[in-house]
Amino acid sequence: MKRTKINQLITENIEHPEVTVKGWVRTRRDSKGGFSFLEINDGSCLKNIQVVIDHSVESFIKFSGNLHTGSSVAISGALVRSQGKEQGVEIQAKELTVYGGADPESFPLQKKHHSFEFLREIAHLRPRTNTFGAVMRVRNRLAFGIHKFFNDKGFVYLHTPIITAGDCEGAGELFQVTTLDLDNIPHIDGKIDYKQDFFGDKTGLTVSGQLQGETYAMALSEIYTFGPTFRAENSHTSRHLSEFWMVEPEMAFYDLDDDMDLAEEFIKFLFHDALSHCADDLEFFDKRIHPGLLDNHRLICDAPFERVDYSKAIELLEKSNAKFTYAPEWGCNLQAEHEHYLSETVFKRPVMVYNYPEKIKPFYMKANEDGKTVRAMDVLLPKLGEIIGGSQREDDYDILLKRMSDKGIDEKEYQWYLDLRRFGSAPHSGFGLGFERLVQFITGMENIRDVIPFPRTPKNAKF
């Protein structure tokens, strides 16, 4: 008999004379009344399906000793109204198969709460918990939503390279990629001879696909990248990973206002899409992980985002009576506490801060006429903080060249990038969104290591 997913049976909530489910046993409760209750989960939804199996069923007698929390099973029987209060329907089992048992003495997952720190040590088994099942279903929906949003708008999904040459993109430390014999590194003139390396050049894992993305935006008009990104920073916080996924749209003929319009529409779409397609999972997060989560999400869906000039934002912070650990000062980056104050106390809604000082932003952002600021923007969400950083890109060859030399960047490495300004240059803009931070924000999970299947952090590449 063909297997039906548990999600479908519970959602339809109607009786069937004969169904088959396959999944993993979450709990088993024996009754001396001559039958047992099993809770089966197959990952299709948060809920388990309850199975009632009589101890006289032949296959139960055969498999009973091997039927514990963690075992994988197939169960056939009638789907009927449940006598219990916790579920609408349940299966009266006629037949049971145990594919693989799980020794209760050594199976690490118990019918109780586990700390996320402990679950990280068994990252290969944690998807069998409620929380991680829910996180990965939401993560999947968000990934799908990203593709849907851009595809519906006619953006081209662009695959930018994972291995890149050059080491001064300015977006964090590179992981080096080499096939040189580390016990016998070739030197020339006292320096490592990268001519002998695999690519004939010093190479590393990408820290951003933006610059390559710009080249295709200058041909296909609107593109986006969505792929893995690597930073060899020795940062040990709940918001950083050494390997993470990034979404980077890049649009020709967009100015900074167009960029902000798109970012706002994008965020609202993703939150709305997750709310409507992952309702059960998000309700679980609201109840168990982060109370108030859903109210916050609805606010983000409904309220228009506030837009405030950086200089005005500094003024607002200086005027405020709030006590900050770091005093706000024009020319400095906004601290996390400043960002929270703006979105939560001043505006009480998502905020986009734009026109940042030139000194604290990278070379590729377009200079304003004031000579002091660039057309950069950050999207700040209440309670959640910064989720997007973007800018209009500098499209003037001479200005870009000057900014590169001011920041000590070797123009020879970026000749191809400068060429975009020599041949048919056009105004263009883009932004970047850290995918795991988005998943973190939407699920309310506190630690970024718990929203990616196998987190890579300093000193940890297990699994």
Next chain:
RNA sequence: UCCGGCGUGGCGCAAUGGUAGCGCAUGCGACUGUUAAUCGCAGGGUUACUGGUUCGAGUCCAGUCGCCGGAGCCA
């Protein structure tokens, strides 16, 4: 990289420098259309590692490793 906290049965935690305990889980038994079921009994430990102080160290000191949080940096 810097600052701070932590490391004790499978898991979560306790123990004034003086016999390493408790809850959950596990095993066995009782009871029950149960819902993280409940009740009783039992088994389970080189207190992260190395060295030091002390009559005596889970506890104090030094170092190492790991985990967690924050800063910086960023997404």
